[in-house]
Amino acid sequence: MPFIELQTVDSTNNYAFSQIHAGLAQHGTAIFAHEQTAGRGQRGKKWVSPVGSAIALSLVIKPAPLALTRQFQLSACIAVSVLEWFKTYAGENVKIKWPNDLYWKDRKAGGILIESLVNSPESLVRSQEPTVGSWQWAVIGIGVNINQDSFPPDLPNPVSLRQITGQRFDTVEMAKELCIVFDRWFERLIREGFESIYEKYISSLYKRNEKVKLKKGSRVFEATVKSVSTDGKLIIVHGVEEEVDFGAVTWMPDA
Template identity: 45%
Template sequence: MSHSFAIKLPLTTLQEVDSTNNYAMARINEGSVTSGQAWLALYQTSGKGQRGKPWQSNPGENIMMSIALKPNGLLLADQFMLSSSVALGSYDFVKNYAGDATRIKWSNDIYINDKKAGGILIENLIRGNRWMYAVAGIGINLNQESFSPDVPNPVSLCQITGRKHDLLKMAEELYNCIMNRISLMHPKDYEQLLEEYNRRLYRRGEKQWFLSKRGKFEAMIKGVENDGKLVLENDGKLTSVSFGEVSFII
């Protein structure tokens, strides 16, 4: 069960919900949303991260938000363009407080140095070959200072800045950063967008240990291709890997 009240359209806050992505997708299926509408949860009982992992957060301390986006004029092949735009908007927001140590870790985590400050999960509504809607779920560690041992290398903006932040104001700022990037998104500018994404890429040009089904291996991160695949170099050979094929060892 969820309770909601309007803060300032198009952002609505939910006292408690299983997952803001689930809530947003349910509203889409009802036909009761407009593109750009967003929901902020004070508490999620079943928050979702990438690869089906739970997203853990103390009540009222972090930004847990989902935005409904109608990809007008975009094809299914353009999914990473939307994903990278949301990532860059989240990067812009965190960089305002954490500075140049902010990076985008492939594919959609926000890092400060070697610690995770946030993550993004995009889920799509597809009918046939038509991309009907996307739900961009964004979680940013804001005011939390103690984390479960199960959460790998977390950090919050409070820990970085040394002060607590107003949750609702910060959520609106994050929303505006993301929607600004969305407003600039156009297929003809995708190459420029991807270049910027790669400039902000965590450990680009550095060697990094990864884990795959075949075991551990070390490779240099070269960048990300326009289909969202990560390009790695190992012993002079370039390979492209899809999300889920490898994971970082940090």
């Protein structure tokens, strides 16, 4: 797996897409930045990583033979990979918050943003949630808090591996370890199918079988997190059972 190490970049995902458009991308390439100045999380949230504080990493993947309809399988695969790697340092209190945030107890340790390049009838389109076209490339952006002592006050519930363990870590070596773990799980997905990854994902689901507060439109309500469907919808129970797409509901801060 080629490993590109950058000192500073606006976004490792942006760099990855520039490599793809220039015809320089290889399947399995990992792009690591010591400093990321304009990283993005889900729903366009900003994710900045000062020098040496975090893992800011993008993986360039040729998703074939996965079809576009199997996007959640790749999402779950990387979430399980990050979970298993992080647990070796942080212990068993690590969960996946739907769809693919990394949580330690009730605090966020990291997140994942997958962007795809899809060959639509008109052109190549970069999108987080493509629905039509031929899936050409996937760029998996991973951000994990490693060495931070503190965080900006506007972040509600962050945690770093240093805060969990009391130790400092080499972020480059940690990123390389994570790449190896992902490579193993991705090979399993292609070779054996989704079942074992899906089972691991569900067994590691944050707040599973617990009540949480959710917001849908202007309505705030309580629901029990039951599971996640094989195509990535959150299954909740609030009088009735309902499957919701990512973006349709918002987790409230005390959830």
